[in-house]
Amino acid sequence: MTIKRRVTADEHLLDSSRSDEWKQKASWRTLKIQAEFVEGFDTLEEAELGDAIGVYGSARTEVDSEEYKLGVELGRKLGEAGFSVITGGGPGAMEAANRGAAEAGVKSVGLGIELPFEQGINDYVDIQLDFHYFFVRKVMFLKYSCGFCALPGGYGTMDELFESLTLVQTExxxxFPIALIGTTYWGGLVDWLRSSMVEQRKINDKDVDLMLLTDDLDEAVAHMGKAG
Incomplete structure (x- = not known):
């Protein structure tokens, strides 16, 4: 039996073939987007997160892996340094960071997203929001985080990382501080930025320096203290 793929709100919004449908339901969709912003702002303002760090990372990180242990330790160290922790709320590296934050006794936030396949919010989140639109979710990350740590991840992590970098670079x-955790994983990317983008003058040396590349979690957490 063929399982029909669920169409997401983002697909409805961006699919040009649905233009007639969009015209008919434009006001409703605009209100739905507005409602997501309002719910997000209201929930996170009421939560009084204080200084919070956004942690990016792969949903595919295995629970018994060293990467997962690294994520738990990062979340715990951030919590011990007085930071709340915000993740995408899913499994893998996100769960690990939320778990570490929960163990440290600080606020652990999960910003979930509607996907064609089920993902769900992990069990270590105590403040949960679910979004239909990626761009609304990104605004919440950027508004309520004072720094970002990127654990090894895929396209989603790259998307969030480069969105953050672009906003900082363009002022x-x-x-705000950005740390890449894992020199083996991220080192090739940083090398490529220097050898290709900098070499061909698409970015400047100082743009690469917007990121700290490290294996030392204490160094990463100390770097987050430079927010402001």
Whole structure:
């Protein structure tokens, strides 16, 4: 039996073939987007997170892996340093960071997203929001985080990382610290940025320096303290 793929709200919004449907339901969809912003702002303002760090990372990280242990330790160290922790709320590296935050006794936030396949919010989140639209979710990450740590991840992690970097580079937001955790994983990317983007003058040396590349979690957490 063929299982029909669930169409997401983002697909409805961006699919040009649905333009007639969009015209008919434009006001409703606009209100739905507005409602997501309002719920997100209201929930996170009421939560009084204080200084919070956004942690990016793969949903595919295995629970028994060293990467998962690294995520738990990162979340715990961030919590011990007085930071709340915000993740995408899913499994893998996100769960690990939320778990570490919960163990440290700080607020552990999960910003979930509707996907064609079920993912769900992990059990270590105590403040949960579920979004239909990626762009609304990104705004919540950027508004309520004062720094970002990227654990090994895939396209989603890259998307969130480069969105953050672009906003800092273009001075659309105040500078906040960004740390890449894992020199073996991220080192090739940083090398490529220097050998290709910098070499061909697509970015400057200082743009690469917007990120700290490290294996030392204490160094990463100390770097987060430079927010502001």
């Amino acid at each position: 659309k937001v105040g500078r």
